[in-house]
Amino acid sequence: MQRREFLVLAGLLVAGCATKKVSPPDTSGLRFSEAERKMIVDYYSAARALMPATTIPAQRAKAGDVLDSGQRPNKLPIDLAKLLPDLPDPYTRLTLGADVVLVNRNSHTILDVIPQVAF
Numbered sequence: 001m002q003r004r005e006f007l008v009l010a011g012l013l014v015a016g017c018a019t020k021k022v023s024p025p026d027t028s029g030l031r032f033s034e035a036e037r038k039m040i041v042d043y044y045s046a047a048r049a050l051m052p053a054t055t056i057p058a059q060r061a062k063a064g065d066v067l068d069s070g071q072r073p074n075k076l077p078i079d080l081a082k083l084l085p086d087l088p089d090p091y092t093r094l095t096l097g098a099d100v101v102l103v104n105r106n107s108h109t110i111l112d113v114i115p116q117v118a119f
Helices: 002-018 034-050 078-083
Strands: 091-096 099-104 109-114
Touching: 034 078, 034 109
Parallel strands: none
Antiparallel strands: 091 099, 099 109
8 A cells, every 4th residue: 555655646746846837927017118118219220220221020029928938039239238227137128029028037928018129
C-alpha cells in the first residue's frame, strides 16, 4: 500500500508542476501620457524625414494583449529613451513592428500602444 500511495503522490506532484501558471491581467492603468506620445511621434517623424520612403507594417499590438514568446520587441532608440521620463519597475517601452508599446516585463502584458509610428 505504501508504494501505491507514494506513486500516486509523486504523479500528482509532477502533474501540478507541469501546469502553466496564468497571471491575472495587468490592471495598473499605466498609459502613455500625452507629452510622451507627442515626444515619440515627433522623434519618429523627424527620423522618417531623413530616410527614404518605406512601407510600414500593419499594426500588430493591442492594449491588453500578451507578448508571445515568438515576438521579438526591440528597445527604443537611446536618443528617444533619454527624452522620456523613467518608468517604475517592472514597466518598459518597446517597439513591436511599427508600434511603440508600454509593457509590464513581469506579465508581458501590453498596457498601451502608439500605433504605426516606429519603422
